[in-house]
Amino acid sequence: MNGVLLGSSAALLHHAAPLAAAPGALPAPGPDWYGFGGVGDYAASHGNTPEVVARAHELRDGHYTPLPDGIIDTGEMFDAVIVGGGIAGLGAAMEFRHKSGPGKTCLLLENHPIWGGESKRNEFMVDDQLLIAPQGANGFSIPGVDEGEHASDDSRYYDAIGIPREFQYPQWNPDHKPLRFANDHYGYLYWIEHGADVGYYLGACCGAAPAINPWSRNLDNTNWTPAQREQLLRWRNDTRRPYDGDDFERWLDSMSYRQFVEQVMGLGRHVADYAGPILAGAVGLGSDAVSAYAAYAILFPGTINFYPPAVRDFSAYQRHSFPGGNDGFARHFVKKIIPGAIAGDDAFESVMNGRVQFDQLDLDGMPVRMRLGATVVAVEHAGVAQSSDTVNITYTRDGKLYRVRARGVVMASGGWVNRHVVRDLPDSYRAAYATFKHAPFLVANVAVRNWRFMYDLGITACRYDGDFGFSVNVRAPMQVGDYRPALDPDQPAVLSFYVPFIYPGEPALAQCSRGRAELFSTSYVDYEHRIIMQLRTLFGTAFNPQRDLAGIILNRWGHAYVVPEPGFYFGRGGQPAARDVVRQRHGRIAFGHSELRGNQHWGPAAAEGARAMAQVLDVAV
Numbered sequence: 181m182n183g184v185l186l187g188s189s190a191a192l193l194h195h196a197a198p199l200a201a202a203p204g205a206l207p208a209p210g211p212d213w214y215g216f217g218g219v220g221d222y223a224a225s226h227g228n229t230p231e232v233v234a235r236a237h238e239l240r241d242g243h244y245t246p247l248p249d250g251i252i253d254t255g256e257m258f259d260a261v262i263v264g265g266g267i268a269g270l271g272a273a274m275e276f277r278h279k280s281g282p283g284k285t286c287l288l289l290e291n292h293p294i295w296g297g298e299s300k301r302n303e304f305m306v307d308d309q310l311l312i313a314p315q316g317a318n319g320f321s322i323p324g325v326d327e328g329e330h331a332s333d334d335s336r337y338y339d340a341i342g343i344p345r346e347f348q349y350p351q352w353n354p355d356h357k358p359l360r361f362a363n364d365h366y367g368y369l370y371w372i373e374h375g376a377d378v379g380y381y382l383g384a385c386c387g388a389a390p391a392i393n394p395w396s397r398n399l400d401n402t403n404w405t406p407a408q409r410e411q412l413l414r415w416r417n418d419t420r421r422p423y424d425g426d427d428f429e430r431w432l433d434s435m436s437y438r439q440f441v442e443q444v445m446g447l448g449r450h451v452a453d454y455a456g457p458i459l460a461g462a463v464g465l466g467s468d469a470v471s472a473y474a475a476y477a478i479l480f481p482g483t484i485n486f487y488p489p490a491v492r493d494f495s496a497y498q499r500h501s502f503p504g505g506n507d508g509f510a511r512h513f514v515k516k517i518i519p520g521a522i523a524g525d526d527a528f529e530s531v532m533n534g535r536v537q538f539d540q541l542d543l544d545g546m547p548v549r550m551r552l553g554a555t556v557v558a559v560e561h562a563g564v565a566q567s568s569d570t571v572n573i574t575y576t577r578d579g580k581l582y583r584v585r586a587r588g589v590v591m592a593s594g595g596w597v598n599r600h601v602v603r604d605l606p607d608s609y610r611a612a613y614a615t616f617k618h619a620p621f622l623v624a625n626v627a628v629r630n631w632r633f634m635y636d637l638g639i640t641a642c643r644y645d646g647d648f649g650f651s652v653n654v655r656a657p658m659q660v661g662d663y664r665p666a667l668d669p670d671q672p673a674v675l676s677f678y679v680p681f682i683y684p685g686e687p688a689l690a691q692c693s694r695g696r697a698e699l700f701s702t703s704y705v706d707y708e709h710r711i712i713m714q715l716r717t718l719f720g721t722a723f724n725p726q727r728d729l730a731g732i733i734l735n736r737w738g739h740a741y742v743v744p745e746p747g748f749y750f751g752r753g754g755q756p757a758a759r760d761v762v763r764q765r766h767g768r769i770a771f772g773h774s775e776l777r778g779n780q781h782w783g784p785a786a787a788e789g790a791r792a793m794a795q796v797l798d799v800a801v
């Protein structure tokens with residue numbers, strides 16, 4: 181249906197397994213790497229594009245050092261330039277619009293064919309029905325109103341960009357068996373598992389049939405041993421605060437979540453192993469690699485006991501997901517910054533469903549302009565950073581190198597980029613960035629003509645130990661304007677796999693490199709094969725790829741998440757946290773990316789970008 185490989189699905193069932201990825205070696209993406217991209221404005225930009233990967237590897241390998249001859253000087257001078265069009269870059273652009281005076285100009289340079297970074301969408305057309313799914317960031321909670329001076333970043337941006345507080349979802353047909361659906365692709369794994377019907381196929385479970393909703397049954401339908409069950413339940417239900425000191429945040433940040441679970445809670449290895457992939461879905465790697473504070477920040481078992489009782493009660497907790505996940509936030513930011521960027525007015529359904537007006541993004545005379553497909557390869561003060569009044573920015577686009585100038589620059593890109601691009605970066609920043617590790621991630625959206633193979637089992641989500649990923653679900657799709665996909669087991673839907681790459685026991689850096697090698701060396705066809713085999717393993721012959729599968733889009737993120745290891749938040753050995761070094765302005769260049777929060781999230785991403793822009797405006801405008 182969607183143009184690729186459908187005829188070959190049966191053959192793929194007999195396809196050879198992919199070659200093992202060689203750790204350390206990052207092969208260049210071959211012609212069979214990117215695969216099908218769907219339809220619509222995002223079709224050419226799903227995950228990192230081959231073009232973006234190629235330019236990034238050139239940067240890493242010193243291809244632009246020294247800068248080659250033949251750079252085209254555009255002659256443009258901006259008050260500010262922003263590198264990166266994810267939510268942090270958009271937050272910086274919004275700050276510029278609010279805080280700079282009339283006549284001031286800003287240019288945002290983004291290397292992908294469309295803005296949004298990890299907050300973008302995929303679109304499928306299946307049997308004449310449009311289906312939209314997230315490429316990465318996918319869920320949010322509606323913040324409270326009037327949160328005053330302690331308002332969260334989400335809360336401060338939510339109303340400012342015009343996000344509604346009520347959403348519509350399709351009614352479940354009362355003639356069908358009762359089923360509960362998650363609204364997003366994450367909450368059902370722990371926080372709001374009571375909102376979905378989840379089948380567990382974990383190693384110790386009962387043969388071919390999943391254990392359905394085992395947590396609401398004290399795990400009595402699983403094959404975990406009584407001792408394992410007791411420990412897993414204690415992990416979830418223990419309400420003791422395990423430490424009395426006021427410095428409990430630093431204390432949590434001094435250990436990994438595995439140490440917390442095993443040494444503080446006194447639980448067995450299987451508990452932290454179970455938690456690992458869920459943690460990795462939020463912070464890149466699992467229990468052994470990440471700080472217990474990262475777990476605390478997402479209200480994880482054990483650490484949650486440092487919060488007041490009201491926060492610990494998830495019974496009324498709700499998550500939502502726009503059709504394309506957090507692309508909904510990115511689109512609202514863009515509409516505020518460049519009103520002509522999306523066709524139509526600023527009503528919610530127009531911003532969400534309007535076509536992108538690519539020819540309106542980079543017009544002379546606009547306060548903020550956006551140049552897409554532009555990879556920045558060098559940013560450097562003209563002269564000494566502390567006394568210079570200009571920054572030179574060099575970018576590559578369509579095979580040519582260009583230079584623009586600015587009074588100040590916000591690097592809304594991550595540390596793995598910045599340490600190569602900012603040429604006069606002081607050693608202290610280099611040392612700080614050298615401690616950052618970035619984990620890869622894969623989001624595979626699988627459009628199916630029906631999902632009866634799940635309905636018949638009485639589930640809408642599952643968690644498993646498998647060859648591909650660890651969980652998959654079908655969301656209740658948010659309805660927006662004319663976008664009203666069905667919620668029916670015999671109608672098309674998208675199954676989304678959120679796939680971390682974790683290798684417990686290996687050092688964090690080795691886990692990141694090994695995962696990236698696997699992500700980059702596996703062809704589209706090999707992933708298609710593994711996805712089909714995974715669905716066959718879960719659902720047997722009830723899933724028939726030739727009949728049921730309509731298209732697969734892979735969204736590969738080479739550096740999806742910074743890994744907040746112990747010490748990431750508060751530093752170690754009396755030294756400041758590396759992220760606080762990076763947060764200082766360097767001459768006319770400031771750094772603002774969600775990675776500086778450790779737990780990457782849409783509101784804080786925008787706030788980091790805005791903070792960096794405010795630092796730049798202090799000196800530049």
Ligand SMILES: Cc1cc2nc3c(=O)[nH]c(=O)nc-3n(C[C@H](O)[C@H](O)[C@H](O)COP(=O)(O)OP(=O)(O)OC[C@H]3O[C@@H](n4cnc5c(N)ncnc54)[C@H](O)[C@@H]3O)c2cc1C
Nearest residue numbers: 264266267268291297298317318319556593740774781782
């Ligand atoms: C799988 C996944 C699920 C997530 N789920 C959620 C969720 O449910 N809710 C939530 O709030 N957050 C979620 N997040 C976190 C998400 O990362 C943040 O919310 C936010 O979207 C990050 O924005 P950012 O701008 O900081 O970074 P990015 O999205 O990384 O944006 C940076 C941009 O800069 C561009 N860039 C980099 N280098 C250059 C260069 N040299 N020149 C030009 N451009 C460059 C990049 O290509 C990118 O577009 C998720 C993340 C992932 C990976």
